[in-house]
Amino acid sequence: MADLPKPEELVQIDHSPSLHKGLLGWMDTPVRIREGIALYAGKPQSLEYVGMPNPREWNPLDEDWKLPENWKEIILDGLRERLDRFRSLKVFMDICVRCGACADKCHFFIGGGDPKNMPVLRAELLRSVYRKEYTTAGKIMGKIAGARELTYDVLKEWWYYFFQCTECRRCSLFCPYGIDTAEVTIIGRELLNLIGLNVDWVAAPVANCYRTGNHLGIQPHAYKDMIDFFCEDLEEVTGIRPNPSMNRKGAEILFITPSGDVFADPGTYTAMGYIILFHYLESLGLDITWSTYASEGGNFGFFTSHEMAKRLNAKMYAEAERLGVKWILGGECGHMWRVIHQYMDTFNGPADHLEVPVSPITGTRFENAASTKMVHITEFTADLIKNNKLKLDKSRNDNLVVTYHDSCNPARGMGLLEEPRYVIKNVCNHFYEMPENTIREQTFCCGSGAGLNAGEDMELRMRGGMPRANAVRHVHEKHGVNMLACVCAIDRAALPPLMEYWVPEVDVTGVHEMVGNALILDGEQKRTTDLRGEPLPGMEEEEDV
Amino acid sequence: MTLEELLLQKRDAIKARWLQAVLESYPPDSRRFFKKQKDQFANPVGHAFSTELENLLQEIIEPSDPERLRASLDRIVRIRAVQEFAPSQGLSFLFLLKPIVREVVTDAGRDEDLQREMEALSTRIDGAVLAALDVYMTCREKLYILRADQMKNQVSALLRRAGLISEVPSWDAASEEGSENHPLNST
Structure with a gap:
């Protein structure tokens, strides 16, 4: 009872603005x-x-x-x-x-x-x-x-x-x-x-990344275990067990993705999408390896100092050199690509030990990556689709009504605007854009980038993500959109709670999760579920049996 | 003229004054922006206030459906719940309507019926405040649930995949009554 305010205290509630009281200037x-x-x-x-x-x-x-x-x-x-x-x-x-x-x-x-x-x-x-x-x-x-x-x-x-x-x-x-x-x-x-x-959310990932190679401090054996775990899941869904290689010297391509894809839902389904894609391409001549050392695409050093960004980024070229690959393929990530596109060459280049990336499947030479020697996976996949190299069943994503959130760094930091859209439109039938002033270069941030996707600042994150969520709600109400696609691991971690607060009817996916769903593998069993283990469209009843 | 008729007649003016009063709870720069920018995607907060205060006013003057009232409150309160306000400040926007309506009634003359109806209206506003409190609490609780879920998801996925915890297996087949696989039948 002692804590209850007295009536005279109650009437002193202040309804005036809490920021900038009276005529005070900001200073x-x-x-x-x-x-x-x-x-x-x-x-x-x-x-x-x-x-x-x-x-x-x-x-x-x-x-x-x-x-x-x-x-x-x-x-x-x-x-x-x-x-x-x-x-x-x-x-x-x-x-x-x-x-x-x-x-x-x-x-x-x-x-x-x-x-x-x-x-x-x-x-x-x-x-x-x-x-x-x-x-x-x-x-x-x-x-x-x-x-x-x-x-x-x-x-x-x-x-x-x-x-x-x-x-x-x-x-x-x-x-x-x-x-x-x-x-x-x-x-x-x-x-x-x-x-x-x-802040802890930046300092801890930086230290972990420096020590074990990724933000979470996942050690090499655990990293491999998780990839194996995905392969088990994929076997259940497709009847085929992929066998991705790790730390393999002499591979042609090194694959680096944010560690969020390997441990955090729904990013894990995106990782499964990559694994399916690589398995599919093996017979077409893809020679690719994952790395438990360069096990983080993200770079929280970038949110600390230029020097720390450089230190943490160094492992990408170092691992590429150690394994003797020709070029690097990068997964779906946001700030990772700003660092790669705008800083990496200056930080740790020139990567003379690498070659200008050429797709082993289509022969396409990625001139845009001539300097960094690193290609974004949606560029790679878009090129495969453009060259008719993928057998896709779009109807497997028919339960999804999709919109695309341009992740800030790939959109504004490297101009990656068309490729993700091209991939999405080729793997699903229902796609709707959000309003013009909320996408592409003008995209609204998820509100949680640059090390802000912690838990303790949830109020800040909800307020910052509100303009993005507002545009999602618009397409949800207008077109029935139920899936928000993105190409960023922080987005995949940050957008689900944002949606849950503002537009709970909408879920979040990586682009390559949908690719994984649509991709028809040779000799696969009839698929009844998607990569999340949920019934595919038209398979709901079979699932119930 | 009944209070309802009077307020419906003056609805636009009341709404404009109410919106202005609500925006007064923000610092001058923000207030200007929330008011001036009309694009609903460039200014979702200002747009929500403008649209939903109108809907709220309608529901307070002529109550039709509690769900509509709740939906409008949700749009506004969900925003205020994550802005720089104490809970009392966040919900004070509903009380701001009272003096505005009272002034309209006073201007219309000292009609006793109007005054009596005014009391009923005032009670409806109080009711809306209570409904808004429910929404506010739901929003704040959601924030804490999201925080908790974030922690839980991070740790549990890692522990499970690292094989450090053993969870109770699912027993789909055992959901049938009498199945010997069902844990309750295992003894």
């Missing part, structure tokens, strides 16, 4: 770090394992973040160094005219209404300190020139809001100057990491 609105939005702090052992600074137990909800005494000096030195190193950062700090074109393009702002999620304002968090330290106007005029001191509160605000950005780059699409706010976030996080401000 004077203190940050309030909230449970449900904030992520857990990185654990000391994760930081220690990869030699990151200031490993310690700390809690973002506490007052004291246990920072080194000279934290401000470290951050400002770090910023100065990066301004020298990255011309783009210097330009992004100087040229924004605050036109507002990006302001209403961020899914967190659109869904949540917190003004500090407007990309311009999120960047201003860093820019204001930059002005104070490095511009004459800022030094002299201070706040009038949009400048402010880097204080402990400002630092907390950085941490809170740079971990409310999924680095999806939708805002940059609309910036007339081409400012990439994701890169501002990337630098912001890199600076924070200099004093040990991280």
Whole structure:
């Protein structure tokens, strides 16, 4: 009873806006770090394992973040160094005219209404300190020139809001100057990491990936066990047991996919789709191997620092060289492809030990991958279909009414727009696009990228994913869409809860799960279930018997 | 003129004022955006408020179907439940309707019948608040269920596949009564 409020306390309920009270400007609105939005702090052992600074137990909800005494000096030195190193950062700090074109393009702002999620304002968090330290106007005029001191509160605000950005780059699409706010976030996080401000959902995968090769710390034997487990399941569904090879030297192609495909539903069904496809292509001349060392396509180092991204990415080329393959095929993943497409060659190339990828089945030379030597699996499969190399029974996916979510990084980061659609349209009969301003380059983020797909920030994720879910609901209501397809492992982990909250009638699939369902294998038994073990269309009664 | 007739006549004006009052619960930048951007996909929150407040108003003035009321509340409350609001703030939008309606009634003169009907309307709004509380709690509980499920799915898949746990086997054939495979018949 002691906890019950008294009547006079009850009448003091505050109905005024909780963000930006009264006439205070954004600079004077203190940050309030909230449970449900904030992520857990990185654990000391994760930081220690990869030699990151200031490993310690700390809690973002506490007052004291246990920072080194000279934290401000470290951050400002770090910023100065990066301004020298990255011309783009210097330009992004100087040229924004605050036109507002990006302001209403961020899914967190659109869904949540917190003004500090407007990309311009999120960047201003860093820019204001930059002005104070490095511009004459800022030094002299201070706040009038949009400048402010880097204080402990400002630092907390950085941490809170740079971990409310999924680095999806939708805002940059609309910036007339081409400012990439994701890169501002990337630098912001890199600076924070200099004093040990991280989140567990990024720091733990980074340490695991560095140690065992993948985010979950799945060891080689367990990785192989899981692939074997999929093969058992596939035998039940198709009557044929594929025999994928692991760590095989001398194979022509190395296959690398996010580990989410190997352990987390519904990504596991996508992995089964890959296995079926590779089995099918074996007799046509596909010579491919999986790797238990390069067992992670994703790269959470990219959400930590450029250096960490480089370190974790290095295993791809290293493993390709060790196995002596000619080129690399990559699975369905999001940020993995931004790293591969825009960074890998600079980080760890040139991969002179590899050749420009050529499909052994169709002879197609993937000129777009001439530099990285790495092909996206939907490009590979689309080429197979285009060349009539796959026998497909689309009707096996007739229970699905599909729409396609362009995953941010493949869409905006590498222009992968047509291939997934081409594959989907060839493996299922019912496909409907979401509204134009929510797909392709303008796609809305799942709300959970860049290390935000933890559990503790579920409220943030639901709010950020709201614009995406809203478009899904539209096609669900209009066309009866019941399946949301995507080519990203984080999407496959993040979209199911998002759908469950906003549009529970819609499930989530990878594109190659549907390929696996439609693909007709030589000598297969009559299929009665899909890869999930659910009855195929028209087979429901047979299942019941 | 009955209260119902009066409110239906002034419905558009009431809805506009109500929407404005609801948007006041957001900071100026957000408020402007929620109000100005009319594209339902570029501005799903503003669109939901605009559409559903109208539906809600209709149901409060002329109640037709509790399910319709609940559906409209769901669209709004589901959004407010994950925004930067305390629960009281999240649901306060329904109370904001009362002073607006009261003002309309006062402007129409001191008709005693109107005042009496006003009380009934006020009770209906209170009822809607309770219904909204149910929705709010469902949404918040869903968030925690999603959190729990995420943890459960991650760990259980790994444990099962690593062969570290042994689950009770399914006994499809044993669902038939009397089957000797059924665990209840095994003793």
